[in-house]
Amino acid sequence: MRIEIDRSRCRGAGQCALHAPELFDQSEEDGMVVVLDDQPPPELLERARLAERLCPNSVIRVLDDEQSRGGPAG
């Protein structure tokens, strides 16, 4: 699994840091997302997906192993 973010879209709502604190934090400087672990272990997949789903600005993309290996998309 791999996590990609588009930080320019982030508005610091903090859903990610709230629901998946192992994976996301917010910067001290501007409150925007910081990824703590962009290749997390599989047991965190569910949390990563929750953050992806709850992010109000579609900042987060969780790619499963197929996708992150550059395998066939979708």
Next chain:
Amino acid sequence: MSVTSPTPSAVPLPTRRGCPFDPPDEYGVLRQRQPISRLAFPDGKTGWLFTRYEDVRGLLADVRFSSDRRRASSPVRAFPIRIGDPRVPGSLIGMDPPEHTRYRRLVTRWFTVRRMRELAPRIDRIVADHLAAMDRTGPPVDLVGEFARPIPSLVICELLGVPYGDRTDFQRWTAALFRLDEPKESVFAARDALWEYVRELVVAKRRQPDEALLSQLIHSEDPSAGLTDQELTGVGQLLLIAGHETTANMLALGTFALLCHPEQSRILRERPDLVDNAVEELLRYLTIVQFGIVRVAREDVEVAGVRVRAGETVVASIAAANRDPAQFPEPDELDITRSAAHHIAFGHGVHQCLGQQLARMEMRTAYPALFGRFPALRLAVPADQVPLRDDMFIYGVHRLPVTWQG
């Protein structure tokens, strides 16, 4: 169900509730039959009402719709809401990117998950002090006046650096801003008074800074910040209003809901680990931003087979969306064990509530402390005599008389 119905005539926003905790029944009917429907505004214009979760969420994330409330019609008042007038510098709730982005980035770091966790001990203390005071007074007490209103007020005052002693004034002005039948002159007078109050405060902070947010914004090391007094006043005013009026209503209405659902308050007492879950479910179930979120189409837009014309006002009913059975099974049940984290009571998209982590922290502290301290807590009047805030932009109860004696 007819699919070939002619363009239906516009109807006003449904506002009459059957049950104190449920949105008006019409929303359910509309969501099923006509999820994007014609809406008639009090100013005589027409626009659209969105009631399905997916549509509402899509609308709030769609940059083709503007937050500039100057051009919007209010669904419940004949004149536009003036909080969120983008001519008011710093009033980010009524701005679109890129102006919105600039302000949002300047203030967000004070409201992060981590910052709010650091506030937890102070919030614990404030909650404990108010519970102790209630105990000393003895029952019955009005939970709104003694608990739900003062706690978020004191917290936001400390955070911003606003003297708590001035609360009678700014609470009165805020109430006037949010009361539906308040005459236009009086709404504008309240807005001006609040503005002048915060402006004087900003001037005072420039001379005599403290550790709180307003001073920090003034003396930010970030040279790109350089906010003018006007901008600081706009930001400060918005945070002050939003910070005390919203959570206060969640605390009181949430307690009312828990008291009317004893099996739910019992679960919460027995399983303190469910508190965060309970907070999300209460936010969903009660959705206190009861008349929805207003946007204006900047261009002609096709959504779900409907053509919204440039300049039309659309209302995203987050209350209806949060009861959409496609997202929340048995949506009209209060069930603190369900997972409701995807509710949109805080909105969605770039404007999603800046203060949400603060509100969560206040709620997750206050409900368990209240029910823990007074295990026999109950209403001191029949439930149908609790005065409801049908007449305010933010829903809740005006008073909540409670007792805890044997």
